[in-house]
Amino acid sequence: MKGYGEEILRMEEIVKTFDLGGGKTLTASDHVNLSLHKGETLGIVGESGSGKSTLAKILTRLYTMDSGRILLHGKDIAPLKGEEFRQVRKNIQMVFQDPSxxxxxxxxxxxxxxxxxxxxxxxxxxxxxxxxxxxxxxxxxxxxxxxxxxxxxxxxxxxxxxxxxxxxxxPEIIICDEATSALDMSVQKTVIELLHRLQKETGVAYIFICHDLALANMFCDNIMVMHWGKVVEKIHDLSEAKDPYSKKLMASVFTIEEGKNKVLSDELFG
Ligand SMILES: Nc1ncnc2c1ncn2[C@@H]1O[C@H](COP(=O)(O)OP(=O)(O)OP(=O)(O)O)[C@@H](O)[C@H]1O
Ligand SMILES: [Mg+2]
Structure with missing residues (x-):
């Protein structure tokens, strides 16, 4: 496994709820903890609605959190306002799914x-x-x-x-929120190679939000599996998954793959 540097970012006990009206609330981030090191690629995977983008939006202040701490180089940036926050924000950039x-x-x-x-x-x-x-x-x-x-x-x-x-x-941190998801496989591969090379050159750390488990597993140093706003487990490799939910997620990928292969082989070999 590749080495990476000191801890740059720590998100502690991040809570974000949305008021859905009629007295109902939804907890999109439920006491989430996250740690990111210089030159690390941290994957966040999980089904749609599991709270991946919410975390990214809290970090970039597109959303305000209900409670929690965000430490950049050990300094709590959550209370920062105005120009002070703007200067901190320089260090955290984002690439979205559809740049157009x-x-x-x-x-x-x-x-x-x-x-x-x-x-x-x-x-x-x-x-x-x-x-x-x-x-x-x-x-x-x-x-x-x-x-x-x-x-x-x-x-x-x-x-x-x-x-x-x-x-x-x-920046020291770039958040890629499904940044390669809309691209064809071959183009996706070249963009991933580019991200990898840029990391080697600059030491930038990535938070790589992705619904493609195989891609996340290939590209990321560590992976956080999310489900209903909670971190289910943090692992180096999805094959090490212990939690039943992560295993189920992986099983669904392999079922789809087997299905695809079967269709393909049926097409090719009748
Ligand atoms: N502004 C909002 N108002 C109300 N609910 C929201 C808002 N933003 C997100 N949510 C809800 O919070 C939950 C988490 O959403 P989030 O966008 O973080 O999921 P996600 O894991 O990024 O999903 P996807 O893979 O589809 O992008 C979802 O149930 C979503 O409907
Ligand atoms: Mg999202």
Whole structure:
């Protein structure tokens, strides 16, 4: 197993409930604990609605939690406000499933990639073209993409642009929420290889939210299995799963695979 560095992030006893009206509440995050180290890839898997994205949204403050602590390098960032939080937030970037909805179609690629730098006053407009070309090079895209618009690019190319944008502030943590799920298998593989290479180069840690158990198992150093807002277990490899729920999740994957293989072999061999 690859080595990774010191603990960067610790989320402790995170609770988030949603008021569903009529006196009903839903606990989307039920005393969740999470720890992330420099250069680590932490997978979060679980069925739809298990609370994976809720955790990501709490970390990036798209949602406010009911209770819990979020420690970045040991410092509780939950009470931080305004500019202090904005500076911390620089360190935690996100890549979503469908970057096309996150991009403004009227923006050129160089503006999309450099917007975070501009927001933090870290770049002059005149330098954006050069910076964008450097970032495009890092994600294996042609440098002349800088002056193009993203709308006629492929899903894989747009996702590379989203990764370049996430990287531009040199964050320690990137959250990938189903970031490769919408891509074809072959394209998915090249994006995963890119994420892997970028991690080796920069030491960035990933929180990799994914419903594809086989992919999570292949790519992640550690995996957190979630069910109904709770962490069921944390394991290095899904084959080590002990909890009946994780085993059931895995069994459902293998049943589907067996089914698929059967259909395929029936097609091929009659
Ligand atoms: N803004 C909201 N208001 C009410 N309920 C919400 C809200 N956001 C999430 N939930 C509920 O919280 C639970 C967890 O949702 P979450 O989006 O975290 O799941 P998920 O594991 O990311 O699922 P998926 O794999 O489908 O993306 C779900 O039952 C969802 O309906
Ligand atoms: Mg989700």
């Amino acid at each position: 909805t996150a991009f403004n179609p009227k923006q050129r690629v160089k503006d999309i990639i450099c917007e975070p730098l501009l927001n933090y006053g870290l770049i002059k407009k005149a330098d954006m073209g050069e910076k964008a070309r450097e970032m495009l090079h890092q994600v294996d895209l042609p440098e002349d993409f800088a002056d193009r618009y993203p709308n006629n690019m492929s899903g894989g190319q747009r996702q590379r642009i989203a990764i370049a944008r996430a990287l531009v502030l040199k």
